[in-house]
Amino acid sequence: MSDHDAGRRPGFAAERRERILRLLRANGSMSLRELASAVHASEVTVRRDLRALAADGLLDRRHGGAMLPGGLTREAPYREKTGVATAEKAAIAEYAAGLVEDGDAIVLGGGTTTHELARRLTGRRDLTVVTNSLLVAEALADAPGAEVVMTGGALRGPIRALVGGAAERSLAGTHVRRAFVSGNGVSAARGLSTPNMAVAGVDRAMAEAAAEVIALADHTKVGADTMFQTVPPDRVSLLVTDAAAPPAELAALRAAGVRVHVVTP
CATH class of the missing domain: 3.40.50.1360 (Rossmann fold)
Known part of the structure; x- marks a missing residue:
């Protein structure tokens, strides 16, 4: 299955987006390239994920990546x-x-x-x-x-x-x-x-x-x-x-x- 097809399937997308949020909770902010590498997906797919998560208020997009709301000041346990x-x-x-x-x-x-x-x-x-x-x-x-x-x-x-x-x-x-x-x-x-x-x-x-x-x-x-x-x-x-x-x-x-x-x- 291609990354494009997997990225469109709801189950795959939900799992990947939860992984993205876990990574951001641990690190505060990450670049698009870092996120794509970490979740083993294309930058196009991850960019689509970031748009969806931002629309739900779960992260803030930045140039070339994303952070959690308040990501500059959040310290992950x-x-x-x-x-x-x-x-x-x-x-x-x-x-x-x-x-x-x-x-x-x-x-x-x-x-x-x-x-x-x-x-x-x-x-x-x-x-x-x-x-x-x-x-x-x-x-x-x-x-x-x-x-x-x-x-x-x-x-x-x-x-x-x-x-x-x-x-x-x-x-x-x-x-x-x-x-x-x-x-x-x-x-x-x-x-x-x-x-x-x-x-x-x-x-x-x-x-x-x-x-x-x-x-x-x-x-x-x-x-x-x-x-x-x-x-x-x-x-x-x-x-x-x-x-x-x-x-x-x-x-x-x-x-x-x-x-x-x-x-x-």
Whole structure:
């Protein structure tokens, strides 16, 4: 059956549109190319879906994509993110783990991909990990060769991470070789961004604590832009993403001076 025929059938269309809404709930905003890749449909079909969903008031269309109403400020909870791009996140984490050596001191931010990275570091020796993520800390709690340093701060339940002034102050005197951070969007225009001000403050402090900032972002985040900038493009040393990321945005990021490594799940 062709994509055209499947796109016209009510059952297929309803399932695909629900998938589009789940993706937007997890990411705030996505480009047409990203959505088409994620739901395995043509851009023509997805554009038709976006028109229908917008007519029902379920999303706001933007140039080249869509966002949920209020998408710039919506922060998806952890449970929504866990089912999005799981194979891609695992491949990104696997590559990032190869950048961490015995004896390293690193910062790991909150997020599903950094959680996957932490799970792959349990065999390192003499590793120091500074984090605000409860999930990262739990993943490394029984690792014999890892010392985990938690920031202070107030718990932000939806993302299982500590935020606020105490978290930022605890990072102020810290210096590590690399910070691995994620966020809700990464673009050539603004770098990394997040929809929450408190989260943004901690992510900025993490970037300031590191000689190098490595962004871990699956394709659903590449080209997306949310309300608060966390790390400008000129502070991102490396972006690790997957092969479904929009090529034009990757080219723009490279032109902005960001090294890009693309993994294949």
